[in-house]
Amino acid sequence: MVACVEIRAAGKTYSSARGPVVALADVSMDVAEGEFFSLLGPSGCGKSTLLKCIAGLEGTSTGAIRVRGQGLAGPPKGLGMVFQRDVLLDWRTILENVLITAEFQGLPKAEMTVRARALLERFGLGAFQDRHPWELSGGMRQRASICRALLCEPEILLMDEPFGALDAMTRDDLNVELTRIWQSARRTVVFVTHSIAEAVFLSDRVAMMSPGPGRIVEIVPIDLPRPRLLSIRETPEFARHVAHIRGLFAALGIVKE
Numbered sequence: 001m002v003a004c005v006e007i008r009a010a011g012k013t014y015s016s017a018r019g020p021v022v023a024l025a026d027v028s029m030d031v032a033e034g035e036f037f038s039l040l041g042p043s044g045c046g047k048s049t050l051l052k053c054i055a056g057l058e059g060t061s062t063g064a065i066r067v068r069g070q071g072l073a074g075p076p077k078g079l080g081m082v083f084q085r086d087v088l089l090d091w092r093t094i095l096e097n098v099l100i101t102a103e104f105q106g107l108p109k110a111e112m113t114v115r116a117r118a119l120l121e122r123f124g125l126g127a128f129q130d131r132h133p134w135e136l137s138g139g140m141r142q143r144a145s146i147c148r149a150l151l152c153e154p155e156i157l158l159m160d161e162p163f164g165a166l167d168a169m170t171r172d173d174l175n176v177e178l179t180r181i182w183q184s185a186r187r188t189v190v191f192v193t194h195s196i197a198e199a200v201f202l203s204d205r206v207a208m209m210s211p212g213p214g215r216i217v218e219i220v221p222i223d224l225p226r227p228r229l230l231s232i233r234e235t236p237e238f239a240r241h242v243a244h245i246r247g248l249f250a251a252l253g254i255v256k257e
């Protein structure tokens, strides 16, 4: 396995008005090149903190994180990020929002516009590229955020509960679209979720985290065949993975039996 992300004994303590908050303690793991890797755990277990540390948006308090062999002194090159809530700018059209990262990087506008239009088409937003974010549904806005993150063909895509605020049907749709995109481009993805089924459906491996302070309790390989369609969720193999993870969380007192 060629490691894309290497995390060694990473800890993170925030200082707050009420004193120090230990968000992560002694986290060690690797994410392989081209792997779809999920961080799964209950609210407050440090998933977002770990993702922000990988993104170079937060420094670790102890230990080290390397991305493609390099230590972090800020966001590494070739990184795309999708957040829990879309961060689209209301005064720009959907197309202009998708083009923001290309503008920041000074990439050729005509070429990037062609690519942005193709991405929007692929995500079912072809007819909405000249609309503004406030004219779109939550699912459409999150689709646009994913297009923006993918536009510059990031080598690593970090996704922080991107579908958490969406209804179940839209979430299912986007799960399938994301696996399709991932399958065709094979970028490294680190995906944060608190849904066991979503993690099992999407991932090659799932890191289970527990709170107080945030730790990795187990990394579970998901050997389900690809491409994965939603119908895989009705198979006994899928149910076995979900039951295994749920059982481990139950043993830790994180979910009820």
Ligand SMILES: Nc1ncnc2c1ncn2[C@@H]1O[C@H](COP(=O)(O)OP(=O)(O)OP(=O)(O)O)[C@@H](O)[C@H]1O
Residues within 6 Å of the ligand: 014, 015, 016, 021, 022, 023, 041, 042, 043, 044, 045, 046, 047, 048, 049, 050, 194, 214
């Ligand atoms: N900037 C901050 N200052 C102080 N404490 C923080 C800060 N950010 C996060 N925390 C604390 O660190 C812990 C982990 O938070 P984090 O957001 O990483 O968890 P999470 O697993 O992503 O939660 P959720 O699923 O609810 O988004 C929590 O106790 C949280 O209150």
